Amino acid sequence: MISRRNIRIKVMQTLYANFTTEGLKKSEVLAAYDETIQNAYILLYYQLFLIGKIAEHAKEDMVKRQKKLLPTDFDKGFTSILYDNPLTQKIVSNRTILKAAEKYKFEEKTPEDFTKKLYKTFSLVPEYSEYVISGKTMEDHQNIILLLYKDLCKQEFFNETVEDYYFNWQDDQSIVIGTIKKIIKDFKENSSISEEYGPSDEAIMDFGKELLQYVLNNNNSLEEILSPLIENWDLDRVATIDMVLLKMSVSEMLIFPTIPTKVSINEYVELTKTYSTDKSKDFVNGILDKALHTLLEKNLISKSGRGLAE
Numbered sequence: 675m676i677s678r679r680n681i682r683i684k685v686m687q688t689l690y691a692n693f694t695t696e697g698l699k700k701s702e703v704l705a706a707y708d709e710t711i712q713n714a715y716i717l718l719y720y721q722l723f724l725i726g727k728i729a730e731h732a733k734e735d736m737v738k739r740q741k742k743l744l745p746t747d748f749d750k751g752f753t754s755i756l757y758d759n760p761l762t763q764k765i766v767s768n769r770t771i772l773k774a775a776e777k778y779k780f781e782e783k784t785p786e787d788f789t790k791k792l793y794k795t796f797s798l799v800p801e802y803s804e805y806v807i808s809g810k811t812m813e814d815h816q817n818i819i820l821l822l823y824k825d826l827c828k829q830e831f832f833n834e835t836v837e838d839y840y841f842n843w844q845d846d847q848s849i850v851i852g853t854i855k856k857i858i859k860d861f862k863e864n865s866s867i868s869e870e871y872g873p874s875d876e877a878i879m880d881f882g883k884e885l886l887q888y889v890l891n892n893n894n895s896l897e898e899i900l901s902p903l904i905e906n907w908d909l910d911r912v913a914t915i916d917m918v919l920l921k922m923s924v925s926e927m928l929i930f931p932t933i934p935t936k937v938s939i940n941e942y943v944e945l946t947k948t949y950s951t952d953k954s955k956d957f958v959n960g961i962l963d964k965a966l967h968t969l970l971e972k973n974l975i976s977k978s979g980r981g982l983a984e
Contacts, residue, residue, distance in 0.1 A: 676714065680849050681882040682922065682941060684710050686949065687845070689889055689918045700890055707886055714846045718853055719774035720783065721836075725823060725854075726766035727784045731793035732756040752806055756822075759815040761861050783839045792832060796825050812862065820858050827851060881930070888925045889918075896921045903964040915950045916958055923962050927969060931978045935966055 676684075688707040692698050732754040739749035756762065765771065775781065796802060805818045826832045837843045843850075889896065900920055904912060912920075919942040926938035939962045946954040969975045 676711070676849060678881060679941060680714075682885075682945065683845075683949075684714075685882055685886045685889075686915075686918055686922060686945065688886060689922070690915055692890070693914055693918065703890060704883070704886065707883065710842070710845075711882075713840070713842045714849055716774065716778055717840050717842060717846055718850050719771050720778070720780055720840065721823075721850060721854060722765050722768070722771050722857070723775050723780045724784055724789070724826075725819065726757075726762060727789045728793045728796070728822065728826075729757040729762045729819075730766075731790055732758075735793075735797065748803065748807070755806060755809055756802070756818065759809070759818075760812070761815045761819055761858065764861070788835055792826060792829070795829065796822055799825065816858050816861060820855065823851075823854055823858070884929065885922060885925055888929055889921050892925070893921070896924055899924060899965060899968065900961065903961050903968065913950060913954065916946070916954050919945055919950070919958055920961055920965075923958075924965050924969070927966065927975055931976055935975065935977070939963070939966065 684707060688703060688710065691706065692703045736752050736754045739745060739752045742749055757766075799821070801821055802818065805814060809815065809818060833843070900917075923938050923942040926933055927935050930938075939959070942962065943955055943959045946958050950958075966975075
């Protein structure tokens with residue numbers, strides 16, 4: 675689920691907390707990183723669980739329509755296909771999601787009035803009526819669940835409620851939304867909800883944890899590399915977030931032989947656009963360009979692959 679860019683953001687946030695909070699032990703910083711990763715996955719499983727709970731109201735809807743004294747043709751033909759379709763059924767029966775639901779008490783965070791309100795709002799969109807009448811193919815099922823989830827994410831009521839339960843919703847929103855959309859789009863009738871969306875050791879440990887530990891263990895030497903490159907600036911005057919990004923980028927160039935140096939620069943310049951000041955983009959880009967040339971001159975960069983150090 676979590677891409678390298680997402681991991682970079684997690685490491686950046688963890689390092690920022692470390693450099694702005696006095697007295698943190700290295701073990702506490704590493705534990706905080708692990709917790710941010712775990713929280714992202716809890717949020718993913720919660721929202722998949724929530725989709726199933728919302729869809730389940732289609733069964734109640736069908737019963738109510740059948741009991742009407744003067745049902746319309748649509749009422750007569752209404753089914754609970756939103757819940758009964760194979761995609762929703764795979765979600766509600768997935769063992770990983772069910773285990774997470776039990777462990778983290780998802781039932782308490784999906785009160786009936788909350789899920790019923792979300793279902794009622796969605797039931798008014800014309801695409802839902804069309805799906806109930808003619809939805810048959812896997813593409814139909816995927817499209818309606820995608821539409822349901824997109825509709826949820828647009829609703830202020832949904833976002834506020836999720837944030838009440840999960841403080842990390844704003845930070846992990848793009849990660850979770852992107853992953854759920856991918857799960858839905860990748861689904862096939864004879865498949866399961868893939869376990870590949872669980873935590874990846876390669877991304878989290880081999881990349882994220884190694885990067886985090888390197889910066890923590892080599893903070894002084896990284897500052898020695900950067901200090902001569904920041905002309906007319908005392909390191910203490912550089913924004914903390916910019917220093918974190920600079921140290922992370924230089925670390926990537928030094929310790930990951932398969933990541934091109936251009937990627938290690940461009941990724942962190944991009945992060946300045948979201949997490950730092952308007953002027954940081956050019957500042958960080960300029961310092962990293964100088965850092966690359968300095969490291970190359972000292973033969974400190976070793977890349978496996980043609981052109982990776984360029």
